[in-house]
Ligand SMILES: Cc1ncc(C[n+]2csc(CCOP(=O)(O)OP(=O)(O)O)c2C)c(N)n1
């Protein structure tokens with residue numbers, strides 16, 4: 029992979045945008061900010077696909093407005109994997125038959141956690157086993173089905189309130205399942221060239237990961253944490269702060285798995301207590317101090333694992349190279 033594709037500083041990022049005005053997302057929407065950054069990093073030769081979710085419904089629906097300054101089309105909620113694969117295959121076929129000139133065109137599917145961690149996981153997994161280059165799946169993870177009223181998904185964190193996991197007088201805890209790690213699932217695909225986690229609050233890290241993924245030579249996945257003020261109950265002005273705290277507290281580890289090599293891309297020198305992240309959000313408001321302590325223990329345990337993998341430079345999984 030050539031180094032030139034990477035941005036060294038924020039000043040090198042081109043001012044041109046491909047995700048512009050004309051959207052109806054909430055103020056402070058993390059997924060919308062993510063869309064802007066991902067489209068900017070991918071550049072003008074990109075086709076965007078959007079499985080159903082906030083990033084479809086709030087961006088391209090009634091009133092005939094849309095913020096996409098690139099070719100874009102909608103895929104069914106569970107169909108992001110198949111639609112991305114089909115688009116890449118269609119482009120290859122046209123180029124092979126000489127019906128369009130041979131050039132590098134990116135296919136970027138920007139799908140939610142409902143779309144990629146749950147209903148569309150099989151299609152995503154299927155697509156990751158092919159050899160199409162420049163096919164990138166970005167799982168924008170707002171940790172719920174936000175578009176239909178904030179229901180729990182398999183990436184909703186432990187303890188969070190959602191309309192499927194409400195708390196009350198009898199049950200203090202909201203969601204009592206642990207978050208599914210889709211990036212590790214993607215990394216378990218034999219031959220996969222690039223998988224990463226990212227967060228909108230670390231734009232340079234995210235954009236360079238998009239560049240690396242698109243140049244990796246095969247289908248790739250970025251699991252992107254995107255704070256959602258509506259579903260997480262925090263002030264719209266705090267989106268970037270909440271994302272930063274997710275990383276600084278260790279609730280969300282930033283890593284990449286690049287051609288068989290694992291590394292943490294951002295290493296918090298001293299992790300802040302998870303309480304600082306959780307107490308900023310209404311979805312954890314019902315949790316007692318002992319519940320937050322439980323989450324802290326989980327995060328501490330998980331970090332032993334991330335740090336060990338970072339030290340070894342590889343995934344500690346039987347199928348890792
Ligand atoms: C097969 C199918 N089932 C249910 C729906 C209704 N639906 C539309 S958007 C959505 C939630 C999508 O959640 P997610 O992928 O997490 O994206 P977000 O809304 O959070 O952006 C659901 C359930 C649908 N469109 N198609």
Ligand code: SF4
Nearest residue numbers: 053054057082174256
């Ligand atoms: S509900 Fe969340 S993800 Fe959906 S538009 Fe609002 S802030 Fe964005």
